[in-house]
Amino acid sequence: MKVPIILVNYKVYETSYGKRGLEMAKIVEKVALETSTEIIVAVPATMITRVAEMVSIPVYAQHVDGVPEGAHTGAITPELIKDAGARGSLLNHSEKRVRMDEMDDALKRMRKLGLESVVCVDRYELVAPMALLKPTAVLVEPPELIGSGISVSKARPEVITSAVDEIRKVEGVYLVAGAGITSGEDVYVAMKLGSDGVGAASAIMKAKEPQKVLLEFVNGAIRALEERGGR
Amino acid sequence: MKVPIILVNYKVYETSYGKRGLEMAKIVEKVALETSTEIIVAVPATMITRVAEMVSIPVYAQHVDGVPEGAHTGAITPELIKDAGARGSLLNHSEKRVRMDEMDDALKRMRKLGLESVVCVDRYELVAPMALLKPTAVLVEPPELIGSGISVSKARPEVITSAVDEIRKVEGVYLVAGAGITSGEDVYVAMKLGSDGVGAASAIMKAKEPQKVLLEFVNGAIRALEERGGR
Amino acid sequence: MKVPIILVNYKVYETSYGKRGLEMAKIVEKVALETSTEIIVAVPATMITRVAEMVSIPVYAQHVDGVPEGAHTGAITPELIKDAGARGSLLNHSEKRVRMDEMDDALKRMRKLGLESVVCVDRYELVAPMALLKPTAVLVEPPELIGSGISVSKARPEVITSAVDEIRKVEGVYLVAGAGITSGEDVYVAMKLGSDGVGAASAIMKAKEPQKVLLEFVNGAIRALEERGGR
Amino acid sequence: MKVPIILVNYKVYETSYGKRGLEMAKIVEKVALETSTEIIVAVPATMITRVAEMVSIPVYAQHVDGVPEGAHTGAITPELIKDAGARGSLLNHSEKRVRMDEMDDALKRMRKLGLESVVCVDRYELVAPMALLKPTAVLVEPPELIGSGISVSKARPEVITSAVDEIRKVEGVYLVAGAGITSGEDVYVAMKLGSDGVGAASAIMKAKEPQKVLLEFVNGAIRALEERGGR
Numbered sequence: 001m002k003v004p005i006i007l008v009n010y011k012v013y014e015t016s017y018g019k020r021g022l023e024m025a026k027i028v029e030k031v032a033l034e035t036s037t038e039i040i041v042a043v044p045a046t047m048i049t050r051v052a053e054m055v056s057i058p059v060y061a062q063h064v065d066g067v068p069e070g071a072h073t074g075a076i077t078p079e080l081i082k083d084a085g086a087r088g089s090l091l092n093h094s095e096k097r098v099r100m101d102e103m104d105d106a107l108k109r110m111r112k113l114g115l116e117s118v119v120c121v122d123r124y125e126l127v128a129p130m131a132l133l134k135p136t137a138v139l140v141e142p143p144e145l146i147g148s149g150i151s152v153s154k155a156r157p158e159v160i161t162s163a164v165d166e167i168r169k170v171e172g173v174y175l176v177a178g179a180g181i182t183s184g185e186d187v188y189v190a191m192k193l194g195s196d197g198v199g200a201a202s203a204i205m206k207a208k209e210p211q212k213v214l215l216e217f218v219n220g221a222i223r224a225l226e227e228r229g230g231r
Numbered sequence: 232m233k234v235p236i237i238l239v240n241y242k243v244y245e246t247s248y249g250k251r252g253l254e255m256a257k258i259v260e261k262v263a264l265e266t267s268t269e270i271i272v273a274v275p276a277t278m279i280t281r282v283a284e285m286v287s288i289p290v291y292a293q294h295v296d297g298v299p300e301g302a303h304t305g306a307i308t309p310e311l312i313k314d315a316g317a318r319g320s321l322l323n324h325s326e327k328r329v330r331m332d333e334m335d336d337a338l339k340r341m342r343k344l345g346l347e348s349v350v351c352v353d354r355y356e357l358v359a360p361m362a363l364l365k366p367t368a369v370l371v372e373p374p375e376l377i378g379s380g381i382s383v384s385k386a387r388p389e390v391i392t393s394a395v396d397e398i399r400k401v402e403g404v405y406l407v408a409g410a411g412i413t414s415g416e417d418v419y420v421a422m423k424l425g426s427d428g429v430g431a432a433s434a435i436m437k438a439k440e441p442q443k444v445l446l447e448f449v450n451g452a453i454r455a456l457e458e459r460g461g462r
Numbered sequence: 463m464k465v466p467i468i469l470v471n472y473k474v475y476e477t478s479y480g481k482r483g484l485e486m487a488k489i490v491e492k493v494a495l496e497t498s499t500e501i502i503v504a505v506p507a508t509m510i511t512r513v514a515e516m517v518s519i520p521v522y523a524q525h526v527d528g529v530p531e532g533a534h535t536g537a538i539t540p541e542l543i544k545d546a547g548a549r550g551s552l553l554n555h556s557e558k559r560v561r562m563d564e565m566d567d568a569l570k571r572m573r574k575l576g577l578e579s580v581v582c583v584d585r586y587e588l589v590a591p592m593a594l595l596k597p598t599a600v601l602v603e604p605p606e607l608i609g610s611g612i613s614v615s616k617a618r619p620e621v622i623t624s625a626v627d628e629i630r631k632v633e634g635v636y637l638v639a640g641a642g643i644t645s646g647e648d649v650y651v652a653m654k655l656g657s658d659g660v661g662a663a664s665a666i667m668k669a670k671e672p673q674k675v676l677l678e679f680v681n682g683a684i685r686a687l688e689e690r691g692g693r
Numbered sequence: 694m695k696v697p698i699i700l701v702n703y704k705v706y707e708t709s710y711g712k713r714g715l716e717m718a719k720i721v722e723k724v725a726l727e728t729s730t731e732i733i734v735a736v737p738a739t740m741i742t743r744v745a746e747m748v749s750i751p752v753y754a755q756h757v758d759g760v761p762e763g764a765h766t767g768a769i770t771p772e773l774i775k776d777a778g779a780r781g782s783l784l785n786h787s788e789k790r791v792r793m794d795e796m797d798d799a800l801k802r803m804r805k806l807g808l809e810s811v812v813c814v815d816r817y818e819l820v821a822p823m824a825l826l827k828p829t830a831v832l833v834e835p836p837e838l839i840g841s842g843i844s845v846s847k848a849r850p851e852v853i854t855s856a857v858d859e860i861r862k863v864e865g866v867y868l869v870a871g872a873g874i875t876s877g878e879d880v881y882v883a884m885k886l887g888s889d890g891v892g893a894a895s896a897i898m899k900a901k902e903p904q905k906v907l908l909e910f911v912n913g914a915i916r917a918l919e920e921r922g923g924r
Contacts, residue, residue, distance in 0.1 A: 009304060011301070011302050011303060011304050012298070012300055012301060012302075012303045012304075012306050012308055012310075012311065013300060013301065013302075014300055016300075017310065017311050017314045017315075018314045042304075044276075044306075044307065044311050045275075045276040045277050045307060045311075046276050046277070046279055046280065046307065046311045046312060046314065046315035047311075047315075048277055049277065049280055049281060050280060062304045062305040063304065063305030067243070069243055069244060069245050069247075070242070070243060070244065071242050071243075071244075071326060071377070071378050071432065071433065072242060072243045072326055073240060073242050073243075073273075073293045073294065073321065073324040073325075073326040073327050073432075074293040074294030074321070074324060074326065074327035075243050075275075075326075075327070076275065076276060076277065077243050079243075079248065080243065080248050080275050080276075080277045080278075081277060083248045083249045083277065084277035084278075090304065090305070092793075093304040093305060094304075095302060095303055095304040095305065095306075096304050096305035096306070097792045097794065098792070099790050099791070099792055099793070100785075100792070100793045100796075100814075100819055100822065100823070101790065101814070101815055101816070101819065103793075104816065104818055104819060121793075121794070122794050123794070123797065125797055125825075125826070126793055126794065126797060128822075128825055129793065129821075129822035129823070129825045129826065130793070130822070132818075132821055132822045132825075133818070133822065146302070147302050201302065201304075202302065323562075328561050328563065329561070330559050330560070330561055330562070331554075331561070331562050331565075331583075331588055331591065331592070332559065332583070332584055332585070332588065334562075335585065335587055335588060352562075352563070353563050354563070354566065356566055356594075356595070357562055357563065357566060359591075359594055360562065360590075360591035360592070360594045360595065361562070361591070363587075363590055363591045363594075364587070364591065471766060473763070473764050473765060473766050474760070474762055474763060474764075474765045474766075474768050474770055474772075474773065475762060475763065475764075476762055478762075479772065479773050479776045479777075480776045504766075506738075506768075506769070506773050507737075507738040507739050507769060507773075508738050508739070508741055508742065508769065508773045508774060508776065508777035509773075509777075510739055511739065511742055511743060512742060524766045524767040525766065525767030529705070531705055531706060531707050531709075532704070532705060532706065533704050533705075533706075533788060533839070533840050533894065533895065534704060534705045534788055535702060535704050535705075535735075535755045535756065535783065535786040535787075535788040535789050535894075536755040536756030536783070536786060536788065536789035537705050537737075537788075537789070538737065538738060538739065539705050541705075541710065542705065542710050542737050542738075542739045542740075543739060545710045545711045545739065546710075546739035546740075552766065552767070555766040555767060556766075557764060557765055557766040557767065557768075558766050558767035558768070608764070609764050663764065663766075664764065
């Protein structure tokens with residue numbers, strides 16, 4: 001994973017699968033290449049192979065089950081997503097919560113397979129507990145702002161600063177901020193407050209001009225990094 | 232769906248994905264073509280496209296969520312599996328239970344999309360209630376026999392006959408029997424007792440010679456059908 | 463269970479427990495005695511004994527787990543609620559959904575213990591499937607109207623009439639209507655449309671004068687019954 | 694909470710409710726009084742009031758939901774158990790797992806109400822993450838040993854020592870060990886390894902002479918404490 005972390009969660013919009021899902025991946029890849037920035041797409045399990053075969057950007061699953069190989073009908077295991085071409089996965093998104101023991105099971109298997117992991121939490125108090133399980137990153141997202149268009153950067157900056165304080169208690173885990181991120185300014189602020197990047201979904205997936213929005217995001221991120229002296 | 236219904240649930244064995252998963256699909260296709268019988272493979276979501284592009288047999292998902300398009304991170308919707316190339320899906324497997332309202336949501340969306348559905352139940356008492364929701368088929372499987380190698384046909388034939396009685400209360404829904412089916416004789420008995428076919432998993436997926444086992448299955452099914460005058 | 467069925471779901475309001483919860487039970491009992499009508503209160507598990515010891519009206523649990531005696535920490539089993547003094551329980555409320563197999567397990571145990579059961583569903587399509595599992599009654603409640611103050615009687619009468627058509631397919635199961643029931647008129651209409659009674663929660667539990675509201679409910683029910691020639 | 698912590702989880706055995714459940718509480722109280730030791734009983738929600746009214750030992754719930762007052766049919770909230778007479782609750786038992794966000798919600802409400810909390814985990818890796826949420830104690834129990842009669846003290850002492858190392862990273866949280874604890878020796882060893890006490894269930898609840906077993910437990914605990922210089 002590279003800072004700035006910019007993660008586009010496809011969710012299950014009409015732009016998330018089939019031809020449109022592939023076109024979106026092409027758009028994201030274009031911005032990534034033009035700006036020499038890594039941008040992650042977290043796609044539906046059914047799309048991983050198709051996207052991973054078509055673009056060079058990192059592809060994530062949106063969820064992974066911690067169970068081992070065996071009689072687990074319907075499970076999406078770390079082995080399955082790796083085989084499909086994913087480089088990692090979201091975990092514990094507010095729309096797909098998992099229990100703590102399942103999370104630990106999943107993270108252990110993912111590490112063994114060399115998969116990256118972004119564990120979502122809905123409050124800063126869970127940042128350090130989750131970080132202790134050693135995911136690649138923790139993504140903090142106040143659920144009431146998800147999809148709202150009102151960004152965590154503006155509406156609840158203290159969530160980001162508190163989360164940054166928390167993540168520092170554990171070494172080697174990135175902090176990503178999310179929820180309502182819709183502009184380059186939102187990204188800039190989130191990173192100035194100390195996060196290593198942002199997660200977004202509807203702002204990109206439902207945009208008329210996703211390329212333009214994403215470019216703004218990256219520029220906001222780069223500006224913040226430069227001011228922080230990190231790039 | 233055609234009788235005899237023979238459904239191979241890939242689950243998540245080491246033979247269920249990657250190269251070995253594709254090879255298994257080839258083997259199943261071979262038996263299907265040689266015997267002019269339809270054999271369904273229910274594969275992991277990440278494998279649907281790859282299997283569907285390679286073989287001509289019907290490919291199912293192992294689970295589907297009833298939610299519509301939208302902000303549903305990690306959901307596997309009917310639209311997603313159809314787009315990936317699936318013809319239908321298992322639902323409510325004992326390893327992936329869903330609630331009744333979720334089931335009805337999923338089945339309604341699946342019908343609208345022209346997808347087939349096989350709803351699993353763990354007891355004959357649930358056959359008629361589930362059949363009222365109009366899936367393509369109901370698969371009855373006593374969970375204690377799943378993966379046991381002791382077939383429902385032999386150990387609990389009354390489950391099949393009771394389920395057959397129940398399914399007749401609702402028109403137009405197939406009955407499939409499962410759990411511990413390992414031999415052609417098991418298939419033959421299950422169908423002689425009135426079922427429209429069988430579901431199996433470990434007996435095929437973990438077999439040294441899956442082709443041989445599957446061929447026996449089909450022959451058992453054909454023999455039963457001929458005796459019933461159905462083929 | 464006696465028609466009219468009037469069920470007050472305590473839920474977990476500030477009036478649902480402690481002194482206020484007991485006072486509410488007294489009020490309900492008073493109306494029941496004055497009108498010679500049975501009124502059921504579904505109270506929190508922790509309140510069952512205290513309410514049952516104090517009033518003569520039937521006391522229900524709000525939920526029950528289908529598991530047998532044994533190592534089931536935190537489970538509220540049929541045996542436990544019976545021992546506490548309950549006469550029955552709600553099951554599968556939209557705020558506490560259970561799976562179909564768990565429901566069947568619970569209902570079987572409840573019947574064995576002589577406990578009554580009211581299974582909630584959120585749509586008329588689930589009325590017959592649930593009725594086949596032989597609860598005492600099915601309670602149909604469109605969840606979007608629950609607690610809204612807009613009654614199913616007025617806003618979606620077709621849910622009640624469709625549910626009445628469905629319940630007739632199975633013998634010996636009552637149909638109760640709920641969601642947004644706030645006036646005697648709502649109760650009257652719900653029963654004129656064919657239901658055997660109503661369920662309510664916030665309209666009573668959050669009322670300034672619960673006794674008055676409840677009395678209206680009972681009068682609405684009695685008027686409908688008289689017109690139907692049922693009382 | 695006082696060290697040694699001895700917690701008897703009633704679960705839902707035939708000795709857990711009704712007359713026998715009350716008798717068990719009397720037995721536990723007797724041992725507690727005779728040995729001047731605090732012994733906690735975690736009883737079914739339906740039993741809290743009856744047990745709390747009858748004995749002077751601390752009574753816990755077995756589970757609590759983190760939701761606030763409101764429309765939460767079937768929920769057992771912190772307010773409800775406090776009102777019923779409980780002093781605290783188990784949380785996240787392996788037979789009743791909760792999600793991390795639900796746990797944090799529950800613990801915050803419990804603290805506000807002055808309720809104690811014992812959060813269960815199935816592995817030492819979760820001890821520190823859970824402790825960061827500030828429960829009164831963390832109870833570590835390898836689930837494969839629960840109810841086995843093979844104690845964690847003997848079979849997996851490294852789970853206890855690792856858990857002790859973990860709990861030390863967070864101030865002010867007790868560590869309790871559980872699973873298979875059946876003898877005074879098991880208790881002694883668990884506490885010599887550094888735990889602040891033990892949790893047990895079947896060893897007491899299914900014992901022919903629960904008083905004798907419990908007395909052994911307490912003596913084992915006292916012996917360990919004396920050797921540690923802690924009493």
